[in-house]
Amino acid sequence: LSPRKRVIAARDALGYLLQFLVNEGYIRSDLNFTTMEQWDNFHIKNLGLPLVKRLELNVVLNDALEYNAAQFLQHLNTICNYNAAKKCNKILASYSELRGFRNYIEHGNPLYDYQKADINNPFEQTDHRQKFTAPMFIKLIYEILPEFELIVKEFTDDYVPHMTPLVTEQENTQWSVACNRKYNINAFFNPCEKENKEGYECVEEAHDNTLEGECHYC
DSSP states (O other): OOHHHHHHHHHHHHHHHHHHHHHHTSSOTTOOOOSHHHHHHHHHHTTOOOHHHHHHHOHHHHHHHHHHHHHHHHHHHHHTTSGGGGGOHHHHHTHHHHHHHHHHHHHOOHHHHHHHSOTTSTTTOOOHHHHHHHHHHHHIIIIIHHHHHHHHHHHHHSOOTTOOTTSOHHHHHHHHHHHTSOEETTEEEEEOOSSOOTTOOOOOSOOTTOOTTOOOOO
16 A cells, blocks of 8 residues: 555544444534543443443444454554654554554453453353453544544645655656656657657646646556
8 A cells, every 4th residue: 555545544444433433322423522431421321331331242343343443553553654653642652552452453362361251150251352442442533543633634635646755855756757748649658759740649738637746648
């Protein structure tokens, strides 16, 4: 993936976490709660279920949240190396915790699972995994997502196609000049000459809607 596509894919994965919990009725747009404790207390007072219990009972919801969280964290492993991530102090400070969360989702933690399980009643404690993952889902939504929007904004507003951390400004300029030139229909690698040839029309002026770094061919 290009940096821009990776950032957008990561943002989509985070957005799904919020969307799924809104669809579930756990998060409501008319309330300003930002912690799992606040949301749980609200639902319990209104005869609803806390998040851990919802995830235990709704396997589809649980799996969807885990999948999208893992997708975001996988992308974050690369995105943290982008210059745009340097301003995201919360994300960088939480990176070790987030990386551990991703490892738990993908591989589990036998020691944690063993310590939290009741060996005498193994079927009575089926939510120990959700007790670990649920708070992290809320952290991703209310702490990581707002700051990650700074990265998204930088890539969607100022992103120049084909620019990566390995491309210098001079190289990008040369790429942009090359890509904005017109090419003959049967000569992909040969730019058309100033004089028109029979059957072809050479247009030297760039279109108004041509973006820097965007390739256009005859």
